[in-house]
Amino acid sequence: MSTPLSGMLLSHFLMTGAILFGLGLIGFVTRRNLIIMFLCTELMFQGVVISLVSLSLHHGNFEGQTFVIFVLTIAAAEAALALGLVVLLYRGRKTLDGTAWALLRG
Amino acid sequence: MDSARSRPVGVSESTLAGQQIDLWKVAKRCGHAYLLPSSGTGCWEDVFAAIITLNDPLRCDPRIMDSAVLYALYVATVVGAIALILIMPGAFSTAIRRIGGLLGAATLGGLWLWLGRFLPELGTDQAPFLYYYLFSGIAIIAAVRVISHTKPVYAALWFVMVILSSAGLLLILQAEFMAFALVIIYGGAILVTYMFVIMLAAQAGDASHAEDAPEYDRVAREPVLAVLVGFLMMALLLTAIHEPAPEVPAARGPSDMAIKVAMLTDRPEERAIQRLPPEQRELVRQTFGQRGMAEAFGPVIAQIADRELQTRELEEFQAAIGAWVEAQPWRDVKPRPSTQQLPLLVDRLLLETIDQQVSSIAGRALTEEDRRLLQQTLANQRVLGNVERVGFDLFNAHPLGLELAGVILLVALIGAVIMARQRVTAADEPEQPAIDEEVSA
Structure with missing residues (x-):
């Protein structure tokens, strides 16, 4: 339980978190399928979760892990609402294409 | 050092706290092993004690904190960006996407080998690093597949892979509860919800041919720009994480700060304020x-x-x-x-x-x-x-946050119910098929 997390290993974990977050961001921007766009937000959550937990171990308190619980809560709420929205939008246009809803683009 | 020696007995706590924070930064930079599961944010005295009892002086390893690591990361970022542009769907043929995949895998492998080069010099326990490279590599490859696969079902399955491997990462970090919660909540509940929606909203067609996937799945939107921006941000983050710290005096053996702190804590009136958090x-x-x-x-x-x-x-x-x-x-x-x-x-x-x-x-x-x-x-x-520790922290330190999380879940539940009851008619389709039959079919 008291194995230390050295700075070297910490920066490794933060690196993974950053890469996952960046990949999620790229996916959210490039993909046009609404479902995959929301999957990419979950990918970004994953990056944040890894960063939070590694910092939690590095600093030796459990705040970071506690916050992961809140992240999971938000992710669950987001999945419920976003997927409900996706089904609703799909019923309206018969497509999952995000650009089909770009009415405000001008 | 002189200021520390001439410090009056009743010196304010804030002065001390400032030095402690500096010291904390030093300790963090040098990657010193300082960890007690229950030590909270308020116990700077513990940092004092931990650093003073450490036998080896505050010393950053110059081989590790070398800027070469940073340049390697930049090179990997650039090559990775090119690979990801090749992999993204829509722009290139399947053969070129495969080449991009190989390039990406080679980049990742090269980066891991480059970073792993330092492992023997570290002289510490290497097992966490090895498992880290394994799980992290799987997570990154799976994440690339999530954002590049043309079929949503497969993207969701690859996302399960990301979940499992990051659960492995959390196990290395001794966060067992979080690892299992992640697998159960994400891999179980949330992904099943995604699968349902994909099932409800999937386009008809033979799934075995990529050409049958709808156009919006096959063609990515502005992949080059997005990848450039994303990897720029990634490079910035990696710089911030791995930046060598030239301003840290500890790089030259025991720092003035450490000596100062050692003197401070040797004073009996300082010991008096050291107490258990x-x-x-x-x-x-x-x-x-x-x-x-x-x-x-x-x-x-x-x-x-x-x-x-x-x-x-x-x-x-x-x-x-x-x-x-x-x-x-x-x-x-x-x-x-x-x-x-x-x-x-x-x-x-x-x-x-x-x-x-x-x-x-x-x-x-x-x-x-x-x-x-x-x-x-x-x-x-x-x-x-x-x-037990996570529960202890959760219920002791964040009872309000816990309540709010419950309220958010309730609101999301109500919102989802209201949304599901909406009857939508397609505005731009004159002949409207019976929605309910189609959805249930």
Whole structure:
């Protein structure tokens, strides 16, 4: 339980978190399928979760892990609402294409 | 250093706190092993003690903190960006996407080898690093597949892979509860929801041919720009994470700061303010006071005394332990133990009390064998697992946040129900098929 997390290993974990977050961001921007766009937000959550937990171990308190619980809560709420929205939008246009809803683009 | 020496006795706490924060940064930069699960944010004294008791001087390893790592990361970022542009769907043919995949895998492998080069020099336990490279590599490859796969079902399955491997990463970080919660909530609940929606909203067509996927799945929107922006941000983050710290004086052996702090803590009036953080005290009380030491020790004591114990004896035993916890004899130990030594110290002091109690119950002096038995029992009793600690932190420090999380979930539930009841008619389709039949079909 008291194995230390050295700075070297910490920066490794933060690196993974950053890469996952960046990949999620790229996916959210490039993909046009609404479902995959929301999957990419979950990918970004994953990056944040890894960063939070590694910092939690590095600093030796459990705040970071506690916050992961809140992240999971938000992710669950987001999945419920976003997927409900996706089904609703799909019923309206018969497509999952995000650009089909770009009415405000001008 | 001089200012520290001439520091008056009643110096303000804020001055001290400033130096402590600086020191904390030093310790963090140098990657010093400082960890006690229960130490909170408020116990800078522990940082003091931990650093002073460390044998080796505050010293960053120049081989590790080299800027070469940074350049390697930049190169990997650029090559990775090119690979990802090739992989993204829509722009290139399947063969070129495969080449992009190989390039990406080679980049990742090269980066891992480059970083792993430093492992033998670290001289520490290498197993976490090896598992880290394994799980992290799987996670990154799976994440690339999530954002590049043309079929949503497969993207979701690859996302499960990301979840599983990051759960592995959390296991390396000793966050067992989080790892399993992640697998259950994400891999189970959330991904199943995604699967349902994909099923409800999927386009008809043979899934075995990529060409049958709808156009919006096959063609990514502005992949080059997005990848450039994304990898620029990634490079910035990696710079911030891996930046060498030239301003840290600790790079040249024991720093002035460490000497200063050592002097500060040698002063008796400083020792007076060093105390156990309240939450740590509470934790010790929880562990020893309320978790039924009598139940845990009862069988062992009966074995040592070689007779049945009366309830009164066990109650007295429990009361003695409780009185010991309330008295907190470990508070007055000088010099102050480091954070890693503290649990051992508490155990040692408590064992003295337990030995005393048990020998009075058994009516004889304890043998070495008895002592070993008691020590074992105490060690079993002492260990708080990850789950218990997270729960402790959650309910002690964030009760309001917990309530709010519940409210958010409730609101999301109500919102989802309201949304599902909406009847939508397509505005730009004159002939409207029966939606309900189609959805249920």
